[in-house]
Each structure stands twice: as structure tokens, then as C-alpha cells.
Amino acid sequence: MPSKATAAKPGKSPGRPPADSPAAIFRALIQRHLVSTLARHEGSATPRDWWVATALAVRDTIHERMIATQAVHNANNVRRIYYFSLEYLMGRLFGNNLLATGLMDTAKAALASLGQDFEKIREAEVDMGLGNGGLGRLAACFLDSLATLDYPALGYGIYYEFGLFRQAFAANGQQVEHPDNWILFGDPWEVARPEYTQEVRFYGRIENVFDDHGNYRPRWVDTKTILGVPHDIPTAGFGTGTVNLLRLWASKSSEDFDLAAFNRGGYVEAVREKAIGETVSKVLYPNDKTETGKELRLMQQYFFVACSLRDIIRRHFRNPANSWKNFAGKVAVQLNDTHPAIAVVELTRILIDEHGFTLAAAWEIVGATFAYTNHTLLPEALEKWSVGLFERVLPRHLQLIYDINAQLLKAVETKWPGDNEKKRICSLIEENGHKQVRMANLAVAGSHAVNGVAALHTDLLKKNLFPEFDALYPGKFQNKTNGITPRRWLHKANPRLSALITKKLGSAAWVRGLDQLHGLEKSAGDAAFQKEFMAIKRANKVDLAAVIKAECGVDVSPDALFDVQIKRLHEYKRQHLNLLHILALYRRLLQNPGLDIVPRVFVFGAKAAPGYDLAKNIIRAINVVGAHINTDPRIGGKLKVVFLPNYRVSLAEKIIPAADLSEQISTAGKEASGTGNMKLSLNGALTIGTLDGANVEIKEEVGDENIFIFGLNVDEVAALWAKGYKPWDFYQADEELRAVLDWLGSDFFTPGEHGAFALVHDSLLSGGDPYLVLADFRRYCDCQARVDAAYRDKAKWAKMAILNTARLGKFSSDRTIREYAKDIWSLKPVKV
Numbered sequence: 001m002p003s004k005a006t007a008a009k010p011g012k013s014p015g016r017p018p019a020d021s022p023a024a025i026f027r028a029l030i031q032r033h034l035v036s037t038l039a040r041h042e043g044s045a046t047p048r049d050w051w052v053a054t055a056l057a058v059r060d061t062i063h064e065r066m067i068a069t070q071a072v073h074n075a076n077n078v079r080r081i082y083y084f085s086l087e088y089l090m091g092r093l094f095g096n097n098l099l100a101t102g103l104m105d106t107a108k109a110a111l112a113s114l115g116q117d118f119e120k121i122r123e124a125e126v127d128m129g130l131g132n133g134g135l136g137r138l139a140a141c142f143l144d145s146l147a148t149l150d151y152p153a154l155g156y157g158i159y160y161e162f163g164l165f166r167q168a169f170a171a172n173g174q175q176v177e178h179p180d181n182w183i184l185f186g187d188p189w190e191v192a193r194p195e196y197t198q199e200v201r202f203y204g205r206i207e208n209v210f211d212d213h214g215n216y217r218p219r220w221v222d223t224k225t226i227l228g229v230p231h232d233i234p235t236a237g238f239g240t241g242t243v244n245l246l247r248l249w250a251s252k253s254s255e256d257f258d259l260a261a262f263n264r265g266g267y268v269e270a271v272r273e274k275a276i277g278e279t280v281s282k283v284l285y286p287n288d289k290t291e292t293g294k295e296l297r298l299m300q301q302y303f304f305v306a307c308s309l310r311d312i313i314r315r316h317f318r319n320p321a322n323s324w325k326n327f328a329g330k331v332a333v334q335l336n337d338t339h340p341a342i343a344v345v346e347l348t349r350i351l352i353d354e355h356g357f358t359l360a361a362a363w364e365i366v367g368a369t370f371a372y373t374n375h376t377l378l379p380e381a382l383e384k385w386s387v388g389l390f391e392r393v394l395p396r397h398l399q400l401i402y403d404i405n406a407q408l409l410k411a412v413e414t415k416w417p418g419d420n421e422k423k424r425i426c427s428l429i430e431e432n433g434h435k436q437v438r439m440a441n442l443a444v445a446g447s448h449a450v451n452g453v454a455a456l457h458t459d460l461l462k463k464n465l466f467p468e469f470d471a472l473y474p475g476k477f478q479n480k481t482n483g484i485t486p487r488r489w490l491h492k493a494n495p496r497l498s499a500l501i502t503k504k505l506g507s508a509a510w511v512r513g514l515d516q517l518h519g520l521e522k523s524a525g526d527a528a529f530q531k532e533f534m535a536i537k538r539a540n541k542v543d544l545a546a547v548i549k550a551e552c553g554v555d556v557s558p559d560a561l562f563d564v565q566i567k568r569l570h571e572y573k574r575q576h577l578n579l580l581h582i583l584a585l586y587r588r589l590l591q592n593p594g595l596d597i598v599p600r601v602f603v604f605g606a607k608a609a610p611g612y613d614l615a616k617n618i619i620r621a622i623n624v625v626g627a628h629i630n631t632d633p634r635i636g637g638k639l640k641v642v643f644l645p646n647y648r649v650s651l652a653e654k655i656i657p658a659a660d661l662s663e664q665i666s667t668a669g670k671e672a673s674g675t676g677n678m679k680l681s682l683n684g685a686l687t688i689g690t691l692d693g694a695n696v697e698i699k700e701e702v703g704d705e706n707i708f709i710f711g712l713n714v715d716e717v718a719a720l721w722a723k724g725y726k727p728w729d730f731y732q733a734d735e736e737l738r739a740v741l742d743w744l745g746s747d748f749f750t751p752g753e754h755g756a757f758a759l760v761h762d763s764l765l766s767g768g769d770p771y772l773v774l775a776d777f778r779r780y781c782d783c784q785a786r787v788d789a790a791y792r793d794k795a796k797w798a799k800m801a802i803l804n805t806a807r808l809g810k811f812s813s814d815r816t817i818r819e820y821a822k823d824i825w826s827l828k829p830v831k832v
Contacts, residue, residue, distance in 0.1 A: 016113050023109035029057035030110060042114070048185070050116050051124040054107055055094055055188040059234075061101050066234045066243035069832045073152045077319050079329065080152040081825050082312055083143070084305060084343060085336035087136025087284070088157050088246060090128040090233070091649025093189050095492050096144075100236040127648045129163015129182035130248070132284060132607065133568040134675050135375055137649070138453075139336055141675070141813040144485040147237030147244045148512065149814060150829035151821055156308035158300060159231045159248035164284045167607050167646040172750075173623030175608055175616050193230040193247075196314070198307040199254070200226050202299060206395050220353070220396040226277050227252040228307035238487045239512055241832035249307040253277025289611040291389075298342075298385055298393055305343035309350065324355065328368035332825040335372045335447065338383045341439040344370055344446030345397045348404065353396070359403055363446075371824045372447040373480070374440070375672050377457070377465055378572065387435040401428055401437055408445050415472055425468050444469050444476075449824045451480045453673040454694045456714065460669060480820055481697060482673040483813035486514045489679045494657035496536040497683065497805075504529065515809035520802060530798035537658070537684060537801070544658035547651075548603075552642045554630050560599035560640070561791050564680065565663035566647060566655055569606035569615040572670040576618050576760055577773045578602070578663055581781055582641060583625065583740040589635040598788045601640045602626070603655060605647035617759035619643065624749050624756070652676075657683050660801075661787060664689030665780065667771040669714040671695075678811040684801040686790075688783060690776070694811070701807045706800045708790075710783035711776040720775060727769035730777065737777050741765070 017023035034040050034053040045053075073080070098104040108118045131137065139155065146153040163180035170176050204223035211217045228249040236243045253274040279296065280303050286296045312331055316322050322330060335341060344366055351362035376382065390398040405428040416422045428445065430436045444450050444466060452458030458479035462470045470477050491498045491511050502508045504523060510516040523529040541558035548556050565578050582602055589595055604622055608615035626641030644651060662680035664671075664687050671693035681687055681698055688708040689695040699707050712720065731738050745761035747754040764773055791797050809815075821827040 017109060022103075022106045023113065026057060026103065026106045027110035027113055029060060030054050030114070033057055046124075047117075047121050048124040050111070050114075051094065051121045052188050054111065054121065055097075055125075058094075058097050058101060058103055058107070059188060061103065062097060062234045062236050062243055065101075065236065065241050065832070066245070068241060069243045072832050073830060074319070076830065077321060077330070078152045078830050079332065079825075079827055080154060081146065081332045081334060081821075081827055082308065083139065083146075083153065083155045083334050083336060084308060084340035085136065085139040085155065085157050086301065086304070086339035087131035087133075087336075088128075088139045088143070088155060088248075089131030089133070089136035089649055090140045090246075091488070091653070092122075092125045092127055093233075094122055094125045096488055097189075097236055099487060099492055100148075100238045102239075125650075126182050127650050128187070129160055129180040129284065130157065132164045134673075135337055138482055138675055138813075141483065141485040141488070142817060143235045143244065143246060144238070144487060145483075145813040145817040147235050147242045148240060148485075148487070149817060149821075150237065150240055150242045150831050151244075151817065151827055152830050153244045155235070155244075155246040156304065156311075157246070157248050158281050158284075158304045159229075159250040160281060160284045161250075161278075162283045164607065165610065169619075169623055169643070169645055173620040173627065175619045177610050189233050190248075191232045191234075193232055196230050196311060197252075198228045198230075198249075198310040200228055200303050200306045202226065202302070202393055204395060206399060218353075218396065218399060225254045226280060226303065227254050228303060230307070230311070242830075247308070247311065249281065249304050251278055251280035251303060285609070287609075287611045294385070295389060295393060298389060301339050302342050302346070302394060302397075305340045306346050309343060309346055313350070324351075324357075324365065328365055331369055332827060333370050334820070334825070335370060335443055337373060337375045338381075338439040338443055341372070341383070341443040341446075342394070342397065344442055345400050345404070348400055348446075349396060352400070359400075359407070363404070363407065366446055367448050370443075370447040371449040371451070372443040373451050373453065374443075374457075374461055374465075375453060377460055377670065377672065382438070382440040384430060384436040384438055387429065387437060390437055398437075401442070404442075404445065405429060411472060412468075422468055426472065441469075444473075448476070450477050451820075451824065452477070453480060453482045454697060455479050455481060456669075456691075456696050457672045457693060460714070478823060480816055480824075481694060481811075482675050482678070483811050483816035484675050484678045484682070485813045486511055486682070488653070489656070490682055493653040494536075494540065494683050496539060497533075497657065500532055500536060501805075512814070514812035514814065517806050517809050520806035524799045524802040524806060527795070530795060530802065533684065533802055534794070534798050537660070540657040541660075544603075544654055547654055548601075548642050548644065551644050554640060554642050556601045556640045556642065557599060557637070560601045561660045561787075562601050562603060562658055563661045563663065564603045564655060564659035564685065565665075566603070566605035566652060567674075567676050569608040569612075569619060571614060571618075571763070572666050572771050574665050574667065574771060574773055574776075575604065575606065575622065576764070577665055577776065577780055578604075579618070579622055579625065579760075580737070580740055580744075580773070580777055581784055582629070582639065583743060584736055584781060585639055586625075586629050586632075586635065587736070587740060587743070589638060593634055593636065597638060598791050599638045601642065603659070604641075604643040605651060605655060606643075607647055614759045614763055617757060621744065621749075621757045621760050625744075628749055652679070656680055656685070659683065659685040660791070661685060662687045662689075664692070664695050665711075665776075666690060666692050667776075668692045668712055668717050670771065678808065681804045682808040682811070684805045686787070686797075686800055686804060688787060697810070698808075701810055702804050703807070706803050706807075708783050708787055710779045712772060717772060720772065725769070725772065725775065727765055727774045730774040731765060734778055736781075737774060 030053045033056040040049045111118050143155050165177035166180040168176045201223035207219040207221045209217050209219045231248045233246040234243050255273045286293045288294045288297045347366050348362050351357040409423050412423050412426050428441050452461045462477050505519045545556050623643050656679050659680050662685040664677040668690045674693040690711040691713045750756040
């Protein structure tokens with residue numbers, strides 16, 4: 001299948017393309033798949049049928065490249081990176097795969113010749129339900145960069161049947177969760193590989209056994225077995241022949257059907273084991289507020305790493321030249337956060353229990369194999385599992401954790417003789433009432449490299465979170481500032497701007513080398529270029545306005561300032577700070593309808609975890625306040641507030657190109673990096689934010705004059721807490737803050753329902769305001785006033801927006817991956 005793109009000539013009707021043209025060949029492939037694979041007649045085919053047939057035609061090319069890639073990698077016995085992540089927020093693959101293979105224009109021409117609307121067909125694809133937030137989207141960007149840069153790589157994760165959830169809003173503004181059955185009708189990109197099914201054991205007990213030499217050899221017996229069936233999703237590199245794999249594990253029962261029970265009339269009992277086995281890969285992030293939820297979460301984590309390690313070992317030993325001696329030389333495993341940390345213990349168990357290694361020898365291989373990325377400073381996100389839960393679900397692993405811990409504490413004693421406090425801090429077991437296993441400590445101890453994901457975050461890791469480990473393991477901690485793939489987040493998501501950049505720079509080479517965007521700087525002050533740039537922004541806003549009308553029923557003006565906050569709903573991200581500012585503006589307009597402010601459309605997109613009641617209350621508050629503002633004629637349409645439901649990658653691709661202002665307002669020291677900040681800035685949105693995460697580095701790149709920074713910095717946050725933070729002091733001292741908080745706490749927006757937003761209101765006052773919303777409120781409002789003033793100067797704003805795009809080259813995931821490959825993985829590209 002040719003991969004050169006050929007478009008129909010402008011102005012020519014889309015008739016049948018010339019017989020030997022790429023479009024004609026591709027058209028024939030689509031027709032063949034429609035008939036032979038889907039058994040559909042063209043006249044009765046739905047848009048989804050056309051999408052699947054076209055996707056399969058693209059997949060033909062991808063599979064050819066995938067087979068060639070694997071052949072080259074296997075023949076050269078290459079070193080590979082295996083990326084372990086509980087999430088992969090892949091979004092839709094259709095557009096990306098067309099761009100990566102060079103078939104975008106060919107497919108458009110072929111479908112046009114068949115009388116099909118390309119845009120309508122591409123909308124038939126649903127987002128893959130494999131991730132939730134920035135952690136999963138980062139993993140997806142990394143897969144793109146690994147393939148594009150020709151690094152041998154496999155991603156490993158879970159094949160979730162239902163994903164997180166599909167979000168809707170009830171009439172009262174409350175979040176409602178529905179199953180996200182994303183694979184109900186199948187997925188054309190995946191390939192099931194049942195021949196590589198792995199067995200995973202849980203529960204059971206430890207049998208004390210001694211070998212012929214008198215050595216203790218514990219045996220894990222009476223276990224329950226679940227099967228892991230792999231599903232492969234090819235990840236194609238852009239402008240290269242490399243196609244790597246994302247391998248996802250679906251859980252299946254080892255005993256699907258009890259025929260005897262069925263024949264006795266016990267129909268439910270007959271399929272009980274099948275249902276239990278499939279539960280492990282059923283849903284992304286089961287609610288872990290219950291003990292059964294915690295147990296399922298731990299089972300998920302062990303299930304996918306156990307399957308993945310077995311698969312890696314199988315792949316390694318199929319080459320007769322390989323052995324355990326060169327295992328760490330051929331295998332690099334990156335742990336994406338603490339979720340896969342149990343892999344450290346599982347590989348140790350395999351080496352000791354199945355291959356006769358001593359703990360010291362096994363630990364040497366383990367340490368050389370694993371590296372760990374930390375994504376959070378929040379204590380609640382540094383996973384801990386009760387010793388009792390571990391003892392029930394993974395008894396052998398708990399034994400090994402205690403053995404590993406004994407070695408670790410010996411090293412601590414050597415470093416700090418007699419210092420029991422250091423031992424308490426470093427121990428893998430936390431002893432505070434009930435014993436817990438600290439997964440972050442385990443990941444640090446079992447890896448040869450630990451990295452943060454922004455310069456500030458890494459500094460805080462070393463100073464505040466893991467200072468003892470930094471001293472114990474000099475040089476182990478390093479920084480790898482996150483990045484995003486420009487292929488999806490500019491080239492695909494914003495085709496108008498992509499085309500303008502290519503025209504201005506003279507080639508599309510920037511798509512693989514984002515630093516080339518610096519070439520736009522010399523045009524930032526050019527009035528003609530500013531006009532083109534901002535015309536594209538307005539066209540994108542027109543498109544988003546149509547989405548808002550369709551999804552929310554709200555009319556918004558594309559000439560208003562689009563103020564955007566799209567990210568996971570969490571208190572530390574401070575969507576409620578944004579809400580308080582909206583209330584302040586609304587109140588000012590009510591008291592002075594003639595107030596001269598720049599009209600704004602506030603756009604939110606976020607999901608709250610089902611068990612996170614306060615986050616869900618924030619969502620409801622934004623929805624209810626927004627509905628009130630949107631229908632109030634007194635303010636003349638100067639403010640509109642919309643919360644787009646079911647935030648996901650494909651929706652982000654529509655919001656980001658249209659954003660004027662990017663809200664990155666987390667409490668300083670809480671956001672590890674952020675990647676939404678990079679996507680929005682790359683597309684010409686100006687950032688309003690705190691000096692947190694990657695905002696610090698974005699500010700360094702774009703310049704102080706091209707970003708809006710406000711609020712307490714990390715040191716000031718620490719000083720305020722040390723002094724004794726009293727949110728009531730800020731409440732009493734600021735009349736406007738007091739007024740809007742009282743307003744929110746009343747039943748004004750919910751007549752007859754008093755205390756509807758008590759969770760939000762009380763968290764900020766009697767709850768102690770843990771994320772310093774009130775402390776930053778006034779400075780945030782003042783900074784927003786600076787935004788208002790800057791937006792009035794159209795030429796100034798355009799220049800600032802252009803410079804944001806031009807100076808974001810550093811934040812390509814290609815740069816991040818090259819740094820990982822050089823500094824952590826010792827990995828070299830392999831050209832296919």
C-alpha cells in the first residue's frame with residue numbers, strides 16, 4: 001500500500017480517481033473491507049461502517065510496517081524500553097494514523113470519490129476508554145514519540161472494558177456517571193493475541209519447604225488463577241517506518257463455565273467464576289473507598305505487571321543468545337507512577353522462586369532493570385496498601401517485601417548508624433496504628449533511576465518528599481520535564497494553524513522538530529501575520545461555539561475572550577478559585593450593569609472521581625451558577641459559563657485550538673508538571689497561572705511579559721503554613737471575597753435547597769482551605785484584571801499569542817523521550 005498522500009486537484013469534482021493513483025488504490029481497499037470484512041453494501045453502509053472500512057485500509061499499511069519493525073528488532077536482538085502504565089489516554093487513532101502513514105489526503109480523496117463526508121465519518125470513532133488524566137495522556141504522547149524517533153518500545157497496560165465512566169449532568173447540575181462501553185461494537189485497531197495468554201495467581205498461602213541442602217524454599221500454594229489475554233494496538237511513528245506496540249491485558253477466568261452447576265439449574269453459579277475473572281479488567285480505577293474496591297485495585301495492578309513481566313521474559317528468552325546475565329542489558333522497564341510498583345517484587349519473586357537466585361543476586365538484576373517516574377507530591381496519591389490486604393491477596397510478595405525491607409534498613413543503618421527516625425522514614429512498612437506497605441518507597445528502592453516531571457517538582461521531590469533516599473542513593477534522582485506530541489496537539493488538532501506555520505516556515509519539518517517554531521518569532525510583530533494568526537483563532541472559536549451550542553444549549557460569541565480550564569477535577573487544581581472569580585465578576589456587573597469589561601466565555605471540562613464528593617460538589621456549583629448567569633438578561637451577555645460534559649481527548653482537541661486564556665492555577669507545589677498548560681500555550685493561548693509545575697519553565701521560555709503569573713510561590717506557601725494559615729482572616733479582610741462566599745453558601749442559586757454547596761463553602765472556611773484558595777483570591781482577581789486590559793490591545797495580544805506558540809519547542813515529548821533514552825534507558829534508535 002503506497003503511503004504518499006495525493007489529494008484531489010482544487011476545483012475538480014470528486015469523481016473516480018485515476019486507476020493507478022494512490023486514491024484509487026485506497027478506494028479499492030475501503031470497498032474490499034466494506035464487503036469482505038464487514039459484509040456491507042455501499043448503499044446501506046452507515047458512517048461507522050465507512051469509518052471501520054477506512055480504518056482497516058489504513059491498518060493494512062500499519063501492519064506491514066509493524067511486521068517489518070518487529071523483524072528488524074528481533075534480528076538485531078535490540079534493547080527495548082517497556083513502559084508500564086495503568087493508563088493510556090489514547091483518544092481517537094483514526095486521524096493520527098492517517099497523518100503518521102501519510103495517507104490523510106489520499107483517504108479524503110478516496111472517500112470523496114465514494115460520495116462520503118470525511119468529517120462525518122471520522123466522528124464515528126469513539127475515544128478509547130483506557131485513561132483519565134494527564135498521567136495517561138503523557139503515556140500516549142510518549143508512545144507517539146518513541147515510535148517517531150525509532151526507539152524499540154512496548155507499552156503495557158490493561159484492556160479496560162468500560163474505561164473510567166461517561167459523564168453526564170443531571171437537571172440539577174450534578175455529575176452522573178454512566179458506563180463507558182467504548183468497545184461495545186469492537187475496535188478496528190486492535191489485534192487479539194490469545195496465543196500469548198499468561199496465567200496470574202492470587203490469594204493462597206505459603207508452605208514452608210526446605211530443599212535437599214537445608215535451604216528454606218517457601219512455596220506459594222492453593223492459589224486462584226486468572227488468565228491475561230493480550231490485545232495489541234499498533235502505534236505508528238510519524239514520517240518513519242517504525243510501528244511499536246501497546247499491549248493491553250484483558251482478564252479472563254481460567255474456569256469460564258461450570259457445566260455441572262448449569263445442569264443442576266444453577267445458571268448464575270455456572271458463570272460465577274467467569275464473572276469474577278473478568279472483573280479485574282472491567283473498569284479503570286474502581287472506587288477504592290471500600291475494602292473490596294481497594295482489593296480490586298491492588299489485583300489490577302499486580303495482574304497487569306505479572307502478565308507484562310512474563311511476556312517480557314518470554315520475548316527475551318526466545319533468542320538463544322539471551323540469558324539472565326544480559327537481561328538488564330536488553331530490558332529497560334519504566335514504572336509510570338506508583339501503580340506498577342509491585343513489578344519490583346514480582347520480578348524478584350520470579351528470580352528467587354522460579355530460577356533459584358539469592359535475594360542479593362535477584363535485587364541486582366531488578367535494580368538495573370527498573371526506573372521510576374514520580375508524578376505527584378500529594379501524600380494521598382503515594383499509594384499505600386494495608387499489610388492485611390497484601391497478606392490475603394499476595395502473601396508471597398508480602399514475605400519478599402519484608403526481606404527487601406530488611407536489606408534496605410541495613411543500608412540505612414550503615415549510612416546513619418543508630419538513627420531510628422531515618423529507618424522509620426525509609427522503611428517500606430509504615431507503622432502508624434495499622435501497618436501499610438509504602439509503594440512509592442518500594443519503587444524508589446527498586447529502581448536505578450527516579451525522575452520528577454518538571455524542574456520544580458524534581459527539586460521538591462529531593463528536598464521535601466524523598467530527602468533521605470536522595471542522600472542514601474546519590475545521583476539516583478533526576479529531572480525529565482514532561483512534553484506533548486506536536487503531531488496530535490497542533491498538527492492534527494489545529495490544522496488551520498498547522499498549515500499557516502508550515503507556510504510561514506517553508507516546510508512541515510517542525511512537526512518532527514518543534515524547536516523550529518522559533519522561526520515564527522521574527523513575524524510576531526508583523527501586522528499581516530498577526531491578522532492571519534488571530535483569524536485562525538477566531539475560526540476555531542466559531543467551531544467551538546457550535547460544539548457548546550450542541551452540547552450545552554448555550555449561545556456564545558466567538559468575539560468574547562475564551563477563558564478555559566480543562567483538567568481533572570481536584571481541589572488542588574482549584575476550579576473553585578475560578579468559580580469565585582466568576583461570581584465576583586457577576587456581582588460587579590449586577591451592581592454596575594454598565595461596567596466596561598471584556599466579554600468572556602468561561603469553558604470548563606473535567607471529571608470528578610465517583611467517590612470524590614467535594615469535587616462533584618464543585619462541578620455542580622459551576623453548572624448551577626453558570627446556568628443562572630447565562631440566563632440573566634441584566635448583564636447583557638458579558639459573561640457566559642459552560643461546563644462541557646464528558647471531557648476526553650477528542651473534546652480537548654476542539655477546545656484547545658479555540659482557547660484565548662489557559663487556566664493553570666494550582667496551589668504552588670502541588671502540580672507535578674501539567675501538560676494541558678503546554679498544549680494550550682502551543683496553540684496560542686496565554687497562560688494565567690501560579691509558579692507551579694511546568695508553568696515555571698513555560699514562563700522561562702515565553703518570557704515574563706507573555707504570561708500572567710500570580711499568587712503564592714512554593715516558599716511563600718510553606719511560610720504561610722508555618723506561620724499558621726487562617727482562612728477566616730482573608731474572609732474578614734476582603735469585602736468582595738466575603739460577599740461571594742456568603743452568596744455561594746446561601747440558597748440564592750438553589751431556591752428551597754439550603755446548603756447545596758456546603759461542601760465547597762465549608763472546605764474553604766471551617767475546613768481550613770487546604771489549597772489556599774482564599775489566600776490567592778485577591779491576587780488572582782488582580783491578575784485577571786491585567787488579562788482584561790491586555791486583551792483590549794489586539795496587536796499586543798496577538799504578538800503574545802504568537803510568541804507562546806513560537807517558544808514552546810522545548811515542550812515536545814520528543815525532547816523528553818530523547819532525555820529518557822540517553823540518561824535513564826541507555827537506548828539507541830533503530831531505523832526500520
